[in-house]
Amino acid sequence: MTDAARWTFVCHRDDIVPNTGVAAKVGAAQVAVFRVVAPDGTEDGIFAIDNFDVRAQANVLSRGLIGELTTEQGPVLVVASPIYKNHLCLKTGRCLEDEAWSVKTWAVRCGDDGTIMVRGS
Amino acid sequence: MTDTTLRLVVIGNGMVGHKLLEELAGTPGLDITVLCEEPRPAYDRVHLSEFFGGKTAEDLSLVAPGFFEQPGFTLRLDAKAVDIDRTTRQVVLADGERLPYDRLVLATGSYPFVPAVTGRDRDGCLVYRTIEDLEAMRHWGAKSRIGVVIGGGLLGLECAKALKDMGLETHVVEFAPRLMTVQVDDMGGRLLRRKIEALGVAVHTGRNTLEITDGGGVGVGGRHAMKFADGSQLLTDMIVFSAGIRPRDELARTAGLIRGERGGILIDNQCKTSDPDIWAIGECALWQGKIFGLVAPGYDMARLVAAQIKGTAKAEFTGADMSTKLKLLGVDVASIGDAQGATPGSLNYLFSDDVAGVYKKLVVSADAKTLLGAVLVGDADDYGSLLQMALNGIPLPAQPESLILPSVEGGAKGLGVDLLPASASICSCNNVSKGDLCAAIEGGATSLGALKKCTKAATSCGGCLPLVKQVLDAELKKSGVLVLNHLCEHFAHSRQELFHLVKLGGQKSFDDVILAHGKGRGCDICKPAVASILASCWNEHVLKPKHAAVQDTNDYFLANIQKDGTYSVVPRIPGGEITPDKLIVIGQVAKDYGLYTKITGGQRIDLFGARVEQLPAIWGALVAAGFESGHAYGKSLRTVKSCVGSTWCRYGVQDSVTMAIRIEERYRGLRSPHKIKMAVSGCTRECAEAQSKDVGVIATEKGWNLYVAGNGGMKPRHAELLAADVDDETLIKLIDRFLMFYIRTGDRLQRTATWIENLEGGLSYVKKVVIDDSLGLCAELEADMAQQVATYECEWKRAITTPETLKRFRHFVNAADADSNIQFVDERGQIRPKSALEKRAVAAGEVTP
Structure with missing residues (x-):
């Protein structure tokens, strides 16, 4: 399979309300894709992690609130699970409360035309 | 050994x-x-x-x-x-x-002392001392309509409250010409009597009970007849002796x-x-x-x-200060030192306000330099500072009357705790001095809870709590410790401060608020808090795109997320009243979408198991049948529970259902620091359990009693009486003010019960603000509420007619599929989510799905 064939179309950037997420079907998997925008309007980028919340055992992470928390490693962009509020790092998938609840990240890209794609595994 | x-x-x-x-x-x-x-x-x-x-x-x-x-x-x-x-x-x-x-x-x-009255051994003649006595009172209270307490002292009035709480017509019979002879003087006793009578307790002073005989009443309403020396008599069903101790x-x-x-x-x-x-x-x-x-x-x-x-004894018993502060039937009464002015040459300062129901007296030495005693009725907030002044011989200010005159705006009053010597006894129950408190604070007990736990101060009668808090605050301030109640790392403000900043600053989106008053990007703590503040201030539709990113999933999808990622749907059923046709609609919707249905504690029906993509269609059907959002998903008014009231019930004295519907329709959709629950009961039997609600209304013969800041749940708290026997319009006005004051000053996720407990001055402060208008805020609070009421709209009705909003109700952005992880099994004829184990069993092929 070529590399291009492994990329799945998610949606257009404008389809994601700033600082929210959407769930995308990538093959049989579910991926949570987030669009993060700073308060002054600067685009920070698109992030993709598993949609499945290991702790709650439910596909809900795309519906979490996005935030930024200060940790020992500095400020971290996170999403808070809507079920039990565990925080997952958008860049690494690491759960701040318990490593066991960490999730996988997905390669994601946003084209100049605003098209968002996630690479299947 | x-x-x-x-x-x-x-x-x-x-x-x-x-x-x-x-x-x-x-x-x-x-x-x-x-x-x-x-x-x-x-x-x-x-x-x-x-x-x-x-x-x-x-x-x-x-x-x-x-x-x-x-x-x-x-x-x-x-x-x-x-x-x-x-x-x-x-x-x-x-x-x-x-x-x-x-x-x-x-x-x-x-x-308990029981005077030698003929007939005192009759059935239903009781005393008030042990838990067994209380159980007997409860037993007799259940089969009585009228109850009499013999004795109008401290215990007698507490006992009267117990009878009143059991819903009995309550009388207090006192031998002396006034109530609480030991603690208060004539004028104080008169005011106390008036206040207690206003609460519906009949007071008979100067009555010498000679005999208790058969009242001729069969069953309730006159089991006993009490005959007095003046020839009068009183019929009753039970009698509690509380005429002192031996x-x-x-x-x-x-x-x-x-x-x-x-x-x-x-x-x-x-x-x-x-x-x-x-x-x-x-x-x-x-x-x-x-x-x-x-x-x-x-x-x-x-x-x-x-x-x-x-073997560590050095001290001796040297007598005791008999000063007391009590709340009797909701009336504050305090007595300090030489309350009766028995010291030769002592002089008095008096303040009496019959309108507000406040009486205060200072007894001072002949040279007017030291405080000997005091009587406070109706407002005992100054008890702590006056007691310290009397106990420690702190010189009176140049104008001693300033200590009892109502404070004028801006004027400092009372005495600062800094003036107290370290030896001053703050908690007399547990013998804790100011020095003990200071040492504990220095040792790290820097919260009120820690300080109480560490020193035991304010853990018995609690009368010294305000003073303990003052000492704590003063010491912390001195040591430079800042008392932090910041919302989160992004906002160095409490919710209350932020509310005021937003209201004054006019910011209308989260981004504007964080740029103006915070730093960074926010988090799942401050985003919903700011969303709630914005909703309370401007009542803009929570679905507006600019608010979308700061709403909890519940507010985002206007439904309550459940453990498996499905949502539950709760249509509003005002006052719990519903027509058969509407019931059928709910049933039909549940059937059509295969939802699990359950009756809630707040007299509504909860429909579980809706997938996110099903919500608009479900609500389309509900809205078409005339239902509105029940806001079960919001930090907002949930339900106004009611009993059936005087329309049907033979005991009801007011139409509780109509009032409940009126209240629910007035405050529906109102966003607040946390959820708000209310109830209206049609009589004192309290079938709607209003005293466990944030706002509870109980019908009386003359109108309504308004209770506030009750709570069920993890830490139950009985609501406290804010106003008695008010008419419909006054009731609504007071609820308007109370709710708005709470919304303005409450902390994030703080229910009214915790709010009032943490508010300095508690209920009496709230009364001052919402009844006496001590902050001059009432007109503003009412106007804010009027604005909220005028701009209400059903969020679901708006959502299903807004294509932009409807877009969000799908599981996948790039596929029409449903979430295959949501799976149900049948249980008692309805669905329930599959457990992780059941799902794994299917995946492993052990069981066919």
């Missing part, structure tokens, strides 16, 4: 007896046997009336878990001592058993210890009786002709005796 072990027997396990045990816990070389005549160990008699407010015997217990399992302690319940053989040093029990002792402590307490000194009598002429076991300054091996403490002890009927002097005696046993 070694030879050096001291055998100590303590007779009585009341509050004072138990304090002695607590003081002795952990002392080596002691073998302590405690004889308790009652079937349960020590409990809190000071808060006995709370038994009728829902507390259980366990709640009132003073015994820490495992206390009597400590080595050296033996507790014997139902064990009555009948004699003391002082020559052989043995206590004789009722069954003949003899218990040897080296030292003996009598902590036998007192018994010391339990019968053991001392049989054992030949010296007693007072009018009873009481004589003790010296060491609390020793006439036998040097025997101490007596608490209400059974007579010191210099005085019996102390309060718990604080009893605790002093207990501490003193414990110190002697431990």
